[in-house]
Amino acid sequence: MPFIPHTAEDIRDMLAAIGAPGIDALFDEIPANLRSRALDGIPPAASEMEIGRLMTERAARDGRRLNFIGAGAYEHHVPAAVWAIVTRGEFYSAYTPYQAEASQGTLQLLYEYQSMMASLTGMEASNASLYDGATALAEACLMAVRTHRKSKSARVLLPAALNPTYRDVLQAVAGNQNLAFELLPFDAKGGYTTVASLEKYRGQDVTALVIQQPNFFGTLEDVDALTDWAHAAGMLVIAVVNPVSLAVLKPPGQWGAKGVDIVCGEGQPLGVPLSSGGPYFGFMTTRMEHIRQMPGRIVGRTVDLDGKPGFTLTLQAREQHIRRSKATSNICTNQGLLVTAATIYMSLVGPRGLAQVAATSMERTAQLLDALTRIPGVRLAFDRPRFHEALLLLDRPVRGVLEALAGRGIVGGYDAGADYPSLGNGLLVCATETRTAEDIEAYARALGEIMKSAAAA
Amino acid sequence: MSNVPADLRYLKSHEWARLEADGTVTVGISDHAQQALGDLVFAEVPEAGRRVKAGEACAVVESVKAASDVYSPVSGEVVAANADLGGQPELINQDPYGAGWLMRIRPDDKAHFSALLDAKAYEAALAAETH
Numbered sequence: 001m002p003f004i005p006h007t008a009e010d011i012r013d014m015l016a017a018i019g020a021p022g023i024d025a026l027f028d029e030i031p032a033n034l035r036s037r038a039l040d041g042i043p044p045a046a047s048e049m050e051i052g053r054l055m056t057e058r059a060a061r062d063g064r065r066l067n068f069i070g071a072g073a074y075e076h077h078v079p080a081a082v083w084a085i086v087t088r089g090e091f092y093s094a095y096t097p098y099q100a101e102a103s104q105g106t107l108q109l110l111y112e113y114q115s116m117m118a119s120l121t122g123m124e125a126s127n128a129s130l131y132d133g134a135t136a137l138a139e140a141c142l143m144a145v146r147t148h149r150k151s152k153s154a155r156v157l158l159p160a161a162l163n164p165t166y167r168d169v170l171q172a173v174a175g176n177q178n179l180a181f182e183l184l185p186f187d188a189k190g191g192y193t194t195v196a197s198l199e200k201y202r203g204q205d206v207t208a209l210v211i212q213q214p215n216f217f218g219t220l221e222d223v224d225a226l227t228d229w230a231h232a233a234g235m236l237v238i239a240v241v242n243p244v245s246l247a248v249l250k251p252p253g254q255w256g257a258k259g260v261d262i263v264c265g266e267g268q269p270l271g272v273p274l275s276s277g278g279p280y281f282g283f284m285t286t287r288m289e290h291i292r293q294m295p296g297r298i299v300g301r302t303v304d305l306d307g308k309p310g311f312t313l314t315l316q317a318r319e320q321h322i323r324r325s326k327a328t329s330n331i332c333t334n335q336g337l338l339v340t341a342a343t344i345y346m347s348l349v350g351p352r353g354l355a356q357v358a359a360t361s362m363e364r365t366a367q368l369l370d371a372l373t374r375i376p377g378v379r380l381a382f383d384r385p386r387f388h389e390a391l392l393l394l395d396r397p398v399r400g401v402l403e404a405l406a407g408r409g410i411v412g413g414y415d416a417g418a419d420y421p422s423l424g425n426g427l428l429v430c431a432t433e434t435r436t437a438e439d440i441e442a443y444a445r446a447l448g449e450i451m452k453s454a455a456a457a
Numbered sequence: 458m459s460n461v462p463a464d465l466r467y468l469k470s471h472e473w474a475r476l477e478a479d480g481t482v483t484v485g486i487s488d489h490a491q492q493a494l495g496d497l498v499f500a501e502v503p504e505a506g507r508r509v510k511a512g513e514a515c516a517v518v519e520s521v522k523a524a525s526d527v528y529s530p531v532s533g534e535v536v537a538a539n540a541d542l543g544g545q546p547e548l549i550n551q552d553p554y555g556a557g558w559l560m561r562i563r564p565d566d567k568a569h570f571s572a573l574l575d576a577k578a579y580e581a582a583l584a585a586e587t588h
Contacts, residue, residue, distance in 0.1 A: 150504065317521070
């Protein structure tokens with residue numbers, strides 16, 4: 001049954017009322033050469049039973065693999081209660097309702113989420129989420145340009161150690177809005193961004209510096225020194241962070257003497273399971289002084305006519321339904337369902353639980369690195385402190401090794417060779433709290449055998 | 458009926474302009490505009506030193522209902538912005554032609570000022586808008 005409320009008769013009547021011969025005629029103004037044709041290669045509709053069987057078979061073909069890949073999305077244990085609660089009818093709507101105040105429960109949940117994110121990042125205000133981590137960074141860069149009115153250049157400095165996918169998305173979203181992105185090299189030995197690399201920008205008009213902590217290599221950046229340098233040079237500072245890491249690392253609101261200006265990142269590690277590219281959610285927090293330039297919805301707490309507490313959408317005048325093309329953003333949808341999961345996840349594990357998740361992940365990654373670097377032909381790329389991920393360098397192309405590991409049911413990591421050719425055969429690996437000592441042993445054994453075989457060399 | 462002082466000049470988009478003795482032009486929004494917007498909660502004014510063109514959006518006034526652009530009546534350089542509005546945007550509601558001013562611009566060409574609507578023409582524009 002199609003979920004379209006109009007009957008054939010309704011549609012005919014509506015077309016007749018406006019004098020259009022058919023639905024196609026409504027799109028007449030689009031030139032013929034710009035119209036897409038019917039989708040080729042799509043088979044006829046299948047029944048629910050047929051689809052169910054097809055998908056089950058395909059899932060079985062994928063099998064259950066032992067996962068050591070991170071690179072921006074992380075496999076964490078999600079307590080069963082999280083999604084049992086999220087899928088209750090009261091929560092199971094993926095969107096903030098348009099008559100928002102009619103749904104006090106949804107608004108209260110978003111308010112709690114905002115409070116948690118503000119507290120976790122050490123900032124004063126949070127929005128109700130954005131599309132994903134990469135687009136949240138693009139929004140943060142656009143926000144920095146709007147906020148920093150003394151800076152006319154719209155130049156934003158990006159570490160080369162920033163997630164390369166984020167770099168691509170930045171270019172796609174903000175590259176055509178007169179922002180100029182410039183890359184900061186990373187230290188070849190430490191895999192981090194040095195203050196020295198910023199020196200050439202001294203005295204220049206630069207709008208903002210982006211700092212990812214931990215960076216794409218899992219390495220910890222010298223966030224205090226970078227933040228202070230950028231602020232002294234008149235730049236705003238945008239932090240891109242893994243929210244789980246903040247349970248054990250200093251929150252961006254406390255980086256350097258003043259703290260950063262905008263914090264954003266990918267919310268997936270907070271209770272959202274891995275799936276092919278999403279849906280995940282982005283988060284963004286800032287200081288009160290910048291709140292009017294923050295895109296997206298914000299829920300506020302207030303009192304009604306009788307003085308009873310209630311929740312409401314606030315600062316809506318900045319948004320697209322009022323400000324149209326001048327809104328702070330026109331892709332400021334939030335990810336209601338995933339934010340619901342994250343809020344319930346955070347409330348179930350609590351600050352101590354989250355710190356345990358972070359600390360255990362760090363420990364497992366240290367064990368993994370210890371085991372893997374004993375294998376001849378495998379070494380660590382960088383010697384700096386890290387969170388729960390690290391770049392390994394192999395003595396042969398990574399691709400063949402990953403294929404051989406896949407044959408043994410192991411997802412061995414992310415091949416960083418194409419993104420960082422100068423590093424050689426880079427393999428980015430990660431172990432979270434979900435990897436046991438046996439898992440790590442199994443990976444090390446498999447990799448050891450593969451590296452020994454002459455065929456792979 | 459809103460107050461339209463006779464000694465000011467206006468834009469159809471509801472800004473007012475006053476030529477000061479030092480040759481600068483003070484800009485604000487009209488009494489009609491503040492009434493239509495309702496309680497103002499925020500005003501974003503340009504930085505001193507910014508170059509603006511006549512008709513360019515250069516400030517934003519935000520009420521609980523809407524955020525609206527304010528257009529510059531003249532081309533020139535912004536020499537001052539009303540810093541008091543940061544803590545008291547309600548000054549615009551209370552005293553739109555006085556303490557609620559937004560910015561002061563040094564016009565490139567004073568003749569431009571005389572080309573703006575006078576009070577009578579602005580009143581006529583208001584009347585046309587409400588009918």
